[in-house]
Amino acid sequence: MGKSYQTLGEFIIDNQGDFKYSTGELSRLLSSIRLATKIVNQQVNKNGLVEDILGDMDEENIQGEKQKKLDVFANETFIKALTQREVVCGIASEENEFFIPVESKHNSHLSKYVVLIDPLDGSSNADVNVTVGTIFSIYRRVTPEGTPVTLEDFLQPGNKQVAAGYVVYGLSTMLVYTTGHGVNGFTLDPALGIFYLSHPNMTYPKDGHIYSVNEGNYVHFPQGVKDYIKYCQKSEDDRPYTSRYIGSLVSDFHRNMLKGGIYIYPSGTTSPYGKLRLLYECNPMGFLAEQAGGMATDGYQRILDIDPSDLHQRVPFFCGSENMVKKAHEFMSKYPDDQIDYDELKRIKLSGEK
Numbered sequence: 001m002g003k004s005y006q007t008l009g010e011f012i013i014d015n016q017g018d019f020k021y022s023t024g025e026l027s028r029l030l031s032s033i034r035l036a037t038k039i040v041n042q043q044v045n046k047n048g049l050v051e052d053i054l055g056d057m058d059e060e061n062i063q064g065e066k067q068k069k070l071d072v073f074a075n076e077t078f079i080k081a082l083t084q085r086e087v088v089c090g091i092a093s094e095e096n097e098f099f100i101p102v103e104s105k106h107n108s109h110l111s112k113y114v115v116l117i118d119p120l121d122g123s124s125n126a127d128v129n130v131t132v133g134t135i136f137s138i139y140r141r142v143t144p145e146g147t148p149v150t151l152e153d154f155l156q157p158g159n160k161q162v163a164a165g166y167v168v169y170g171l172s173t174m175l176v177y178t179t180g181h182g183v184n185g186f187t188l189d190p191a192l193g194i195f196y197l198s199h200p201n202m203t204y205p206k207d208g209h210i211y212s213v214n215e216g217n218y219v220h221f222p223q224g225v226k227d228y229i230k231y232c233q234k235s236e237d238d239r240p241y242t243s244r245y246i247g248s249l250v251s252d253f254h255r256n257m258l259k260g261g262i263y264i265y266p267s268g269t270t271s272p273y274g275k276l277r278l279l280y281e282c283n284p285m286g287f288l289a290e291q292a293g294g295m296a297t298d299g300y301q302r303i304l305d306i307d308p309s310d311l312h313q314r315v316p317f318f319c320g321s322e323n324m325v326k327k328a329h330e331f332m333s334k335y336p337d338d339q340i341d342y343d344e345l346k347r348i349k350l351s352g353e354k
């Protein structure tokens, strides 16, 4: 990973040809995300200096979770950047109950893309100066262009993603993304405000020695997960593995992709389906994981093939080095009753709406 002087802006334009019939719309959209991340980065960096950006809001978000001021700032920044520049026809955010349709004021032809976003991931880490992130996911709308977007445009399986990425606001700020042609990472030069290609063609090691799970919830975990954790801790062959858990998915994922490891957020804790959101967290991270040669599943099946039933749906998440995820599956498969039937969930959801 030598020093490169290729900027993110140049990289986006140079690789535009990966898309047949590209009109530059996706490039403009990615450039807007790049702009928003620089603004959020500025705020994250001066976290301790700015009195009114630290701490909790009085409100809760749609998931009933306490919103941080930084959550709200990041959410507003991304929404503003994407709507004012008219690079999307709709946005769904972890922080908003409903999706936001974008209507064109300037362009007669509005973009055909929708964005789903977790504007600040791991936000509870912000108060203690620990790394946070942003996760984004981009789809082509399925309803006709020129009409207002509908829920259908957002409830697409992850295998339909056109691009996905994350930003990690760490010791240095990095933007990592894929358009389905591998994964590339860019590091922000804070003095110049420019992202440079620092990690071309990122790949997950096939094996790893790190497992990342919030073990405080152990008693609530399904038996398959408990058994797998015991396997990780056993002194045999190249084990016990190292346990590492930051509590911000972006950072845990980033470390595991670079070093080799598995991240697990199982069912049976805060909700029967785990905590992580399919659309804002698991699908984009799943797309990146697969593009980097890793795997992302719910312990039984591929995350990207799940047919979503709700904007804020949660799913169990197993993600990381291929051989580690496969090993975890061996333990999970002994408990087939714990497997979730997503089609059934969707049927229940749809019948409830009638």
Ligand code: AHG
Pocket: 065, 094, 118, 120, 121, 122, 123, 124, 214, 247, 248, 249, 250, 252, 275
């Ligand atoms: P968010 O800050 O967007 O709500 O996400 C937090 C998520 C994820 O980033 C992290 O891995 C997980 O919550 C940590 O949850 P626990 O504190 O339950 O381990």
Ligand code: MN
Pocket: 118, 120, 121, 122, 249, 281
């Ligand atoms: Mn999150």
Ligand code: MN
Pocket: 071, 094, 118, 119, 120, 121, 122, 123
């Ligand atoms: Mn968040």
